[in-house]
Amino acid sequence: MKAKLDRTLCGGRGVCATHDSDLFVRDEWGYTTLSSNDIPADRVPAVRMAIADCPFGAISEYTDPAAAP
Amino acid sequence: MSATDHRRHLSVAVYPGLEPRLLRGDLHVRETLSDYVARGGYCDAADPSRLMQAIGRAGLRGRGGAGFPLYLKLAAVRTRGSSPVVIANGEEGEPVSLKDRWLLRYRPHAVLDGLRLVARLVEARRSYVYVSDEHARQSVQSALDEISGCPWWEVDVQVAYVDPSYVAGEASAAAQWIDGGPPVPTDKPPRPFERGVDGLPTLVSNVETLAHVPQVQRMGPRAYRSVGTRTSPGTFLLTLGGPGGGLLEVPFGVTLGEILAWRCKETAEPVAVLLGGYSGGIFAPSALDMELEYDAAAAAGGSLGCGAIVPIRKPDCPVGVVASIMSYFARNNAGQCGSCVNGTRAMADALESLRNQSAGPEERERLRRWAAILPGRGACQLLDGAALSVTTLLREFPALVEEHLEARCSECQDAPFEHPAPYSTAAILDPAMGEATVR
Numbered sequence: 001m002k003a004k005l006d007r008t009l010c011g012g013r014g015v016c017a018t019h020d021s022d023l024f025v026r027d028e029w030g031y032t033t034l035s036s037n038d039i040p041a042d043r044v045p046a047v048r049m050a051i052a053d054c055p056f057g058a059i060s061e062y063t064d065p066a067a068a069p
Numbered sequence: 070m071s072a073t074d075h076r077r078h079l080s081v082a083v084y085p086g087l088e089p090r091l092l093r094g095d096l097h098v099r100e101t102l103s104d105y106v107a108r109g110g111y112c113d114a115a116d117p118s119r120l121m122q123a124i125g126r127a128g129l130r131g132r133g134g135a136g137f138p139l140y141l142k143l144a145a146v147r148t149r150g151s152s153p154v155v156i157a158n159g160e161e162g163e164p165v166s167l168k169d170r171w172l173l174r175y176r177p178h179a180v181l182d183g184l185r186l187v188a189r190l191v192e193a194r195r196s197y198v199y200v201s202d203e204h205a206r207q208s209v210q211s212a213l214d215e216i217s218g219c220p221w222w223e224v225d226v227q228v229a230y231v232d233p234s235y236v237a238g239e240a241s242a243a244a245q246w247i248d249g250g251p252p253v254p255t256d257k258p259p260r261p262f263e264r265g266v267d268g269l270p271t272l273v274s275n276v277e278t279l280a281h282v283p284q285v286q287r288m289g290p291r292a293y294r295s296v297g298t299r300t301s302p303g304t305f306l307l308t309l310g311g312p313g314g315g316l317l318e319v320p321f322g323v324t325l326g327e328i329l330a331w332r333c334k335e336t337a338e339p340v341a342v343l344l345g346g347y348s349g350g351i352f353a354p355s356a357l358d359m360e361l362e363y364d365a366a367a368a369a370g371g372s373l374g375c376g377a378i379v380p381i382r383k384p385d386c387p388v389g390v391v392a393s394i395m396s397y398f399a400r401n402n403a404g405q406c407g408s409c410v411n412g413t414r415a416m417a418d419a420l421e422s423l424r425n426q427s428a429g430p431e432e433r434e435r436l437r438r439w440a441a442i443l444p445g446r447g448a449c450q451l452l453d454g455a456a457l458s459v460t461t462l463l464r465e466f467p468a469l470v471e472e473h474l475e476a477r478c479s480e481c482q483d484a485p486f487e488h489p490a491p492y493s494t495a496a497i498l499d500p501a502m503g504e505a506t507v508r
Contacts, residue, residue, distance in 0.1 A: 006256040007448050008405035031407030033446045037258065065264040066149055 001044050002062040003051070005034035009058035016050035016059060024050060037062060079497050080315030081171070084323065085331060087296065090284050090304050091172065091179065091277070092318045098175070099208055102215040105178035109287055111221075117190050121147075124282065126290035128302040133158060133238075133275030134345070134374045136301070136363035139282075142272060143190055145262045149270035152194035156247065156266070157184045159200045159209075159276040160231060162238035163346040164397070164493040166377040168306035169276050171316055173198075173205035176280065177212035181226065183279030186286060188224045191272055195225040198276075199243045201233035235401040239449045240273035241265075242403075253403040254449035275375075277306055297321035301362035310343070310379030310492040312336045319361070325378060326357035333380070341387040341466070343492070345374020347394045348454025350461035351387055371461060372454075379492045388473050389486025391462045392420035397490055398455045408446035412439055413455050420459070424485050426476035433470060437463060 005016070005024070012030035016023075020043055024032045039047050051059045081097070083089040093100065093108075105111065125140035146153045157180055161169040172180055180198070188196045200206050209228050216222050229247050231237050237252035244265035246252035265271020281303060285293050294302040301321035309317055313333035325342060342352045350371035352359075359365055366373040381390055395417040402409050419436050422428040440459040443452050463470060472478045480486070 004256070004258060007408065007446065008254075008256050008403075010407060012407045027408045027412070027442065027446060029407055029411040031411070031446070033408070062258060065259055065268070065270075 001039045001041075001047065002037050002064070003034065003039050003047050004037055004060055004062040005032060006058045006060075007031070007033060009056045011056045011058070013055055015053045015055065019050045019053070020046040023047065034059075079167075079171075080313075082315060082317050082332075084304075084317065084319040084328075087304065087318065087320055089318050091176070091280055091306055092316070093176070099211075100176050100178060102178060102212065105176075105182070110178055110182050110283060111185075112283075112287060120186060120286055121190055123285050123290050127285045127293040128290075128300070129278065129281055129285055129293075130301060130363060131275055132277035132281070132305055132376065134163075134348075134372070136373065139274065139278055142262065142274065143187065146191045146270045146272045149262070151269060153191050153270040153272060154244075154247075154266040155184060155188045155191065155193045155196040156229075156240075156243050156261075156271060156273045157181075157196065157198045157276050157279050158238060158240065158243055158273050159198060159202070159205055160233070160238035160243060160252075161201070161375070162233065162235040163348070163375050163377055164235070164490045164495065165310055165343070165346040165379055166308045166375045167494040167497065168308050168316055168376065170202045170205050172276055172280055172306070173200060173202065174208045177205075177209045178216070179280040179283065180276045181209070181212055181216065183276075183282035184226065185222075185224045186282050187272065187274065187279060188226075193224075193272075194269070195227070197227050197229045197247055197266075199229045199231065199247065201231050201237060203230075206230050235397075236403045236449060236451060239451075241449070243273055244271050253405060256406075256448035298360065298362045298364075300364045305376050307361070308375075308377040308494065310377070310494075311339075311382065314379075321362040322360045324358055324360055325380070328361075329357065329380065337382050339380035339382050340385075341381040341390070343379040343381060343390065345372040345454075346377040347397065348372065348450070348457065349374040350457045351381075351391055351465065352461060353465040370464070371457070384480045384484065384486075385491075386424070386469075386478060386480040386486050387462065387466055388420070388469060388478070389424045389481060390491055391458050392417065392424040393486060393488045393491045394458055395420050395455060398451060400489075402447075402451050403449070406447040406452070408443060409452040409455075412443045412446070412452055415439060416455060416459055423470070423473050424481055424487075426473050426478060426481055428474060430474060433463070433474065 130136045239254040241255040244261045261271040297303045307317045399413040399417040440456045
């Protein structure tokens, strides 16, 4: 699975980091960046929770446009 | 060859012994279609695969800031197929640079010729020239009016005008603006070459890069590489700030020391060097010996960026310069990414107190920490450049920083350096060079 976190949408609540603080790394103001777009299989459930819980809709599953049908 | 527009103090010159590729003899007159054709422009487009090969062999790298090989960009868009879009990016957001506006104002056909060739290579559906300078817009529009009647002109080109801003020139901002959105960067992925205007693969290329393409076509890769270095072949347009500065065409690989010996014999030795405009780092005078090319700048921990360089001389203090640049970033970022909005403001506050000689060692440690953790946390590279200015200031000027912590900088005591956009070229270019003539 590939995921992306749109930093222009992130509001810094940090809900994502409660699901996986290694993938969702917060700065000292609370804003998050995704440490890798490639999500290992064992982290996929946490990322799905983060996608569902982000109050800003900043996290999404990512599909390469060239690979899209 | 050199000429100075005395009314507006823009000096334009070619490095001694160099056969100019982008600058011309009549440096302040707009080149017409017939002038350009007489100089060998708009020659028959070569077989696309041959031109593609030539661009790869010539080693042409993007002149907008990243130095990314044009061949790879073209290949990435070509493999995506589906009628891509091409954007000639002339939105020169970097305050210290003026070369893109100069090219668009005076050599619009060189840019359009490159755009034509590249659009053909990727089989583009349509193309844009993206500008934020009214005189550039008029110049390109006139050039398009001149050329639209020519039977061999087969490219659909529109001029897209945007109000100037620091972030509007970022590639994804250009694509988003042309798509009807605000001219601010979007987060990656996707990059414009994956999904840009109308969701189509979009090639965004700097106007100077495009102006080099007809040169590659005419000269061939071997002759193109006859100047420059192995990994940065050819010439580039250098916007040199300060006394003796101006717009210069130089081969990659010359040192700043050689350029200052040529241009600035009478002026004082610099105390620091600003590389790549505001975003490529600030360096001690030892950087005068560094070869000006992408890889040497990167190896020195900086970036050549769009080729804008400012020698900083007394009484300007490097700490004050970086503090002013950081305040500029804090005011002129896109206001989108929390890490950038907060990070640039925090670094600006810390640098201002350092310049005012009221900071303590804890401020320096905070700056060090922010410069280390903030890169990569924004949708565009503004925050990376901002952090680089701090990293290089602390690394290249440890004694000077210490002096400020101990309130011993006499320059900052007397008149602290403070400017809303240090060394900006706006005063040189505006009001326009539009009707300027050769001296």
